[in-house]
Amino acid sequence: MKKRQVLKSIAAALYPGAVAALLASCSENKQAFAAVDVTGADYARDFALTDHNGQPRSMKDFAGKVVVLFFGYTQCPDVCPTAMLELVEVRKLLGAQGQRLQGLFVTLDPARDTPQVLKAYVENFDPGFLALYTTPDKLEALAREYKIYYKKVDGPTPTSYSVDHSAGSYVYDPQGRLRLFTRYGSGAAPLAADIRLLLQ
Numbered sequence: 001m002k003k004r005q006v007l008k009s010i011a012a013a014l015y016p017g018a019v020a021a022l023l024a025s026c027s028e029n030k031q032a033f034a035a036v037d038v039t040g041a042d043y044a045r046d047f048a049l050t051d052h053n054g055q056p057r058s059m060k061d062f063a064g065k066v067v068v069l070f071f072g073y074t075q076c077p078d079v080c081p082t083a084m085l086e087l088v089e090v091r092k093l094l095g096a097q098g099q100r101l102q103g104l105f106v107t108l109d110p111a112r113d114t115p116q117v118l119k120a121y122v123e124n125f126d127p128g129f130l131a132l133y134t135t136p137d138k139l140e141a142l143a144r145e146y147k148i149y150y151k152k153v154d155g156p157t158p159t160s161y162s163v164d165h166s167a168g169s170y171v172y173d174p175q176g177r178l179r180l181f182t183r184y185g186s187g188a189a190p191l192a193a194d195i196r197l198l199l200q
Contacts, residue, residue: 031197034190035171035182044146044170044178049106049132052119057132059176065102066195067172068182071148071165073109074121079167079184080105084125087169089188090195091126097199100174103129108143108150108165110136146170173198 046059059067068087072080084105091098105122107113110133113121118131134142143150150165167184171194179198182191 033180033194033197035180035186035194037179038170038181039177039179041178046176047106047132047142047145049134049142050115052115052122052131052133054115057130059172062102062172063176064174065100066174066198067102067104067176068169068191068195069104069106069172070169071106071108071143071146071150073107073163073165074113074117075109076163076165079165083167083169083184084122084129086188086191087129088125090192093188093192094195097196100199101195105129105131106142107131107133108139108148108163110134110139112159171195171198 047057049057051057068090070080070083070087072083074080084103087101087103091101091103094101103122103126105118107118113131113133115131115133118133122129122131142148148166150163153162153164155161169182169184170178171180171182171191173179180194182194
């Protein structure tokens with residue numbers, strides 16, 4: 001029998017009720033996140049990108065905030081706008097702490113997603129969110145570093161293509177460390193709860 005189980009058995013026998021529960025849980029001090037805990041991962045640790053205002057950006061620019069970073073493209077018909085709306089809801093759920101949430105949208109379609117297009121797109125959801133981009137020749141390396149899948153899918157005209165891509169967001173703590181991966185469609189409330197833990 002594992003040590004933890006032994007402690008629970010002894011506590012239950014000798015100290016029934018609330019005291020037993022307290023003693024049995026004394027070793028359970030690890031934070032429990034709803035999202036996938038990727039603390040210590042050796043990928044997706046930092047970036048060197050440009051925001052929609054033309055400013056160079058890296059993780060150090062967002063010290064003191066929890067950062068939620070999502071890859072997509074502005075002409076995405078469903079996944080991207082849904083993910084952005086969910087992040088808006090997360091900010092509302094956080095109340096005053098919402099000011100310490102930084103949403104970042106990284107485009108996988110730099111050919112069509114110009115800085116002007118990106119600015120209009122993210123500010124439509126929240127003026128505090130930022131869109132980031134890199135040059136097409138550097139995008140592949142960036143996607144590898146972040147383990148992001150993307151593939152251009154031809155449409156009826158050369159400019160009407162779509163982009164298949166991974167759906168999910170990376171979450172960084174206020175010290176700029178990668179902590180969580182939240183899957184698309186997980187819901188705003190669980191993510192808000194995770195962010196509250198990271199802000200403690």
